[in-house]
Amino acid sequence: MSFLLVQALSGLATAATLFLVSSGLTIVFGVTRIVNFAHGSFYMVGAYAGWSLIERFGGTPAGFWGSVAAAALAMGVLGAAMEIGLLRRLYRSPELFQLLGTFGVVLVVQDLTAWAWGPEDLLGRRAPGLKGSIDILDQPFPLYDLVLIGLGPLVLGLLWLLFNRTRWGTLVRAATQDREMTSALGVDPARLFTGVLFLGCALAGLGGALQVPRESVTLQMDMAIVVEAFVVVVVGGMGSLTGAFLASLLIGQLQAFGILVFPQITLVIVFLFMAVVLVLRPHGLLGRAEEVPPTAPATVTVPLSAGRHAGPWALALLALLAAAPLVAGDYALILLTEVVILALFAASLHLLIGLGGLVSFGHAAWFGLGAYGSALLVKHLGAPMPLALAGAPVLAGLGALVAGWFCVRRSGLYFAMLTLAFAQIVWSIAFQWYAVTGGDNGILGVWPPAWAAGKATYYWLTLGLCGGALWLLRRAAFAPFGYALRAGRDSGLRAESVGIDVRRFQWMAFVLAGTAAGLAGGLYAFAKGSVFPTLLAVPQSVDALVMVLMGGIQTVAGPLAGALVFHLLESEVMSLTDWWRLVLGLIIVALVLVFPKGIVGFLSGIRRRA
Amino acid sequence: MSEPLLTVDGLQAWYGRAHILDGIALTVGRGEVVALMGRNGAGKTTTLKAIMGLVERRAATLRFDGRDLSALPAHRIARLGVGYVPEDRRIFADLTVEENLEVGRQPPRPGAPAWTPEKLFALFPNLAEMRGRRGTRMSGGEQQMLTLARTLMGNPSLLLLDEPSEGLAPLIVKQMAEAVRRLKAEGLSVLLSEQSLSFASWVADRACVIETGRPRWTGPMTELMADDGVRAAYLAV
Numbered sequence: 057m058s059f060l061l062v063q064a065l066s067g068l069a070t071a072a073t074l075f076l077v078s079s080g081l082t083i084v085f086g087v088t089r090i091v092n093f094a095h096g097s098f099y100m101v102g103a104y105a106g107w108s109l110i111e112r113f114g115g116t117p118a119g120f121w122g123s124v125a126a127a128a129l130a131m132g133v134l135g136a137a138m139e140i141g142l143l144r145r146l147y148r149s150p151e152l153f154q155l156l157g158t159f160g161v162v163l164v165v166q167d168l169t170a171w172a173w174g175p176e177d178l179l180g181r182r183a184p185g186l187k188g189s190i191d192i193l194d195q196p197f198p199l200y201d202l203v204l205i206g207l208g209p210l211v212l213g214l215l216w217l218l219f220n221r222t223r224w225g226t227l228v229r230a231a232t233q234d235r236e237m238t239s240a241l242g243v244d245p246a247r248l249f250t251g252v253l254f255l256g257c258a259l260a261g262l263g264g265a266l267q268v269p270r271e272s273v274t275l276q277m278d279m280a281i282v283v284e285a286f287v288v289v290v291v292g293g294m295g296s297l298t299g300a301f302l303a304s305l306l307i308g309q310l311q312a313f314g315i316l317v318f319p320q321i322t323l324v325i326v327f328l329f330m331a332v333v334l335v336l337r338p339h340g341l342l343g344r345a346e347e348v349p350p351t352a353p354a355t356v357t358v359p360l361s362a363g364r365h366a367g368p369w370a371l372a373l374l375a376l377l378a379a380a381p382l383v384a385g386d387y388a389l390i391l392l393t394e395v396v397i398l399a400l401f402a403a404s405l406h407l408l409i410g411l412g413g414l415v416s417f418g419h420a421a422w423f424g425l426g427a428y429g430s431a432l433l434v435k436h437l438g439a440p441m442p443l444a445l446a447g448a449p450v451l452a453g454l455g456a457l458v459a460g461w462f463c464v465r466r467s468g469l470y471f472a473m474l475t476l477a478f479a480q481i482v483w484s485i486a487f488q489w490y491a492v493t494g495g496d497n498g499i500l501g502v503w504p505p506a507w508a509a510g511k512a513t514y515y516w517l518t519l520g521l522c523g524g525a526l527w528l529l530r531r532a533a534f535a536p537f538g539y540a541l542r543a544g545r546d547s548g549l550r551a552e553s554v555g556i557d558v559r560r561f562q563w564m565a566f567v568l569a570g571t572a573a574g575l576a577g578g579l580y581a582f583a584k585g586s587v588f589p590t591l592l593a594v595p596q597s598v599d600a601l602v603m604v605l606m607g608g609i610q611t612v613a614g615p616l617a618g619a620l621v622f623h624l625l626e627s628e629v630m631s632l633t634d635w636w637r638l639v640l641g642l643i644i645v646a647l648v649l650v651f652p653k654g655i656v657g658f659l660s661g662i663r664r665r666a
Numbered sequence: 667m668s669e670p671l672l673t674v675d676g677l678q679a680w681y682g683r684a685h686i687l688d689g690i691a692l693t694v695g696r697g698e699v700v701a702l703m704g705r706n707g708a709g710k711t712t713t714l715k716a717i718m719g720l721v722e723r724r725a726a727t728l729r730f731d732g733r734d735l736s737a738l739p740a741h742r743i744a745r746l747g748v749g750y751v752p753e754d755r756r757i758f759a760d761l762t763v764e765e766n767l768e769v770g771r772q773p774p775r776p777g778a779p780a781w782t783p784e785k786l787f788a789l790f791p792n793l794a795e796m797r798g799r800r801g802t803r804m805s806g807g808e809q810q811m812l813t814l815a816r817t818l819m820g821n822p823s824l825l826l827l828d829e830p831s832e833g834l835a836p837l838i839v840k841q842m843a844e845a846v847r848r849l850k851a852e853g854l855s856v857l858l859s860e861q862s863l864s865f866a867s868w869v870a871d872r873a874c875v876i877e878t879g880r881p882r883w884t885g886p887m888t889e890l891m892a893d894d895g896v897r898a899a900y901l902a903v
């Protein structure tokens with residue numbers, strides 16, 4: 057009994073941190089309509105900055121709490137700087153650009169943090185005066201956690217007062233509803249938004265600095281917390297503070313007790329909870345029904361012409377690629393093999409985004425599922441390569457069939473969040489189910505058999521399979537299926553009214569894209585000889601998005617060009633430096649700001665003008 | 667004669683690529699009420715938004731109180747003393763009546779009447795009874811009054827009033843006309859867009875008639891009432 061009570065209390069302490077961070081995220085979203093991927097980075101840097109300050113000044117209670125406050129304020133200033141430098145230019149962009157742009161910031165901040173504080177985990181000192189624990193029904197419970205538990209409701213109350221009892225709060229609520237009208241009444245929306253980012257990021261920094269006495273400060277904190285905060289915000293209802301509070305409490309308890317019941321799959325429970333809430337209450341626990349986050353219309357509506365000459369060009373390209381082994385060495389062939397695989401991966405995502413208008417933030421799930429499918433078949437059943445390769449798209453397709461049923465129920469940002477959640481589920485299974493997947497050691501020794509082991513042979517095999525799959529995807533794009541998808545993308549209501557079951561087509565597209573990505577994943581496993589959970593992780597999904605974005609959303613050829621440029625960049629430029637995250641992050645930010653139509657769109661724009 | 671409070675000449679405006687206004691010209695003198703008239707879709711709303719900086723626009727002249735507005739964003743224009751009342755009653759539905767007024771509040775401005783919530787509640791007695799009520803629970807007429815009151819909280823010297831009588835019950839229309847006359851008496855200048863001749867004839871000194879984004883006729887309101895030809899050409903449905 058007392059054990060359960062202490063467990064519940066520790067769940068409350070987790071909830072308090074979760075609430076601090078997600079309240080900031082939900083406030084920023086409510087006003088700017090941007091889901092700030094970099095929110096977790098402010099939490100992480102807040103923890104690092106807090107650690108440094110506490111090491112220096114944290115010997116006394118005043119020094120400790122002053123350090124925490126200073127770290128929070130510093131994060132607020134950084135957040136305001138990000139609003140001015142980046143977000144301000146993205147308010148009217150499609151959500152894909154907003155998510156990617158802020159993810160670019162995540163990468164940049166990761167490297168800068170590693171550079172400033174080093175790669176080792178840091179252990180902070182305990183809070184002076186709160187080092188001990190008290191007995192609750194004969195069970196010890198840390199005093200510091202008790203303080204945290206009180207802090208959650210306190211911050212909620214203060215935020216409520218701020219938004220309901222001050223002029224600034226009233227203006228922010230007004231701008232949330234009608235930005236244009238607010239500015240017509242003499243309020244500078246830019247300054248208001250800068251202030252909101254200050255507040256939101258200061259809350260994240262506060263959450264981070266308060267963690268210093270509880271756990272070690274690491275470079276992985278950012279992604280871990282931001283994904284959890286997404287779940288809280290989506291479950292609570294995007295933009296709702298009270299909802300975030302409620303959801304934090306629920307998820308805190310779910311984690312505290314889930315770890316007792318299913319220690320292997322705590323993460324899965326949390327994400328499943330989110331999926332179930334979203335199906336039962338599509339706008340979250342306390343979200344508003346009418347809020348369809350306004351998304352910018354598709355940037356360009358150049359109709360995808362089937363291109364009379366596309367066939368011959370594609371054949372010529374294929375012939376050229378097939379001839380590559382005549383001149384290319386082993387290293388170049390390995391590189392080309394990977395480019396071809398990634399092209400299929402990117403093209404499958406493009407099917408969702410370009411045709412369906414569905415921005416998936418978890419496409420790596422299907423790529424990784426395919427890779428793991430092949431690897432598991434080889435490892436546990438000793439399957440030969442053809443069978444293992446056939447299993448990859450099947451497993452990925454089945455996964456996409458289940459996840460797709462949930463995901464296509466929602467559009468826009470919610471769709472992105474749901475896909476992210478499913479990708480995290482698959483990732484955490486691969487990561488936590490040691491007995492089967494080997495956890496983060498991955499699965500090694502997934503090599504092609506002797507007949508396909510030659511670099512050229514495997515390259516031709518890859519080219520054949522990916523070329524076939526790409527041809528099928530292209531066929532689908534110009535079949536009635538593709539037109540129905542586009543109709544649903546451009547005007548869901550109109551498409552419904554002429555009898556197109558938009559959701560059904562989107563579901564089919566989801567499965568098709570997942571299957572194709574699975575094939576790419578299977579080929580990738582044999583190309584690399586091993587699989588790791590990173591294949592399923594968020595950065596892998598983002599890589600695919602970057603490839604699509606580099607190539608341009610509105611062109612079918614785009615993903616191929618994107619895969620080529622991206623992979624060359626990755627293997628030839630970024631491998632030269634330890635700071636590849638910094639480089640990649642800056643590339644992403646620049647892409648988002650400078651080439652909203654991608655490389656191919658940019659080039660054809662030049663051609664049209666010339 | 668001194669410079670008019672507002673001078674607009676050669677005003678062009680666009681929605682995306684659609685060119686909507688082409689050479690609108692008008693003036694509003696100090697203490698004057700001018701009716702901007704034209705059929706549905708003539709460009710009245712767009713003209714007011716263009717003056718306010720809410721659509722992409724360009725103008726040969728766009729001067730208010732001696733200042734050039736053409737490069738200023740909406741909030742700067744509002745702070746110079748231009749009050750904008752939209753046609754679609756964009757009140758903040760989640761905010762109470764008092765909070766709506768608070769959003770509009772600006773410091774008092776020399777040369778313009780200074781408003782407080784109390785003075786506005788005296789002008790619109792209906793609103794006084796629902797200070798704490800949220801916008802979602804108000805009738806159309808009440809919302810229209812609140813939109814006007816909210817803009818007045820900015821103590822404007824020029825009011826841009828978009829179709830104040832649209833969709834209101836006859837009794838409320840009378841109240842609205844009464845309010846506009848009171849504002850004129852307090853020294854406010856008003857540019858209002860209207861389709862209803864009767865409303866315009868109650869309140870306006872002059873009229874400016876536009877069609878498909880171009881100016882067609884301008885003159886005293888009484889002259890417009892007497893000129894059947896102009897009315898038939900540009901106003902009759």
Ligand SMILES: Nc1ncnc2c1ncn2[C@@H]1O[C@H](COP(=O)(O)OP(=O)(O)O)[C@@H](O)[C@H]1O
Nearest residue numbers: 681684686704705706707708709710711712713
């Ligand atoms: N948001 C918009 N986008 C594109 N065209 C618009 C938009 N709003 C109005 N228009 C067009 O601009 C023209 C003028 O509209 P408006 O200024 O609202 O006319 P009025 O207020 O006189 O009825 C109309 O042809 C209308 O169709």
Ligand SMILES: [Mg+2]
Nearest residue numbers: 710711753829
């Ligand atoms: Mg109008």
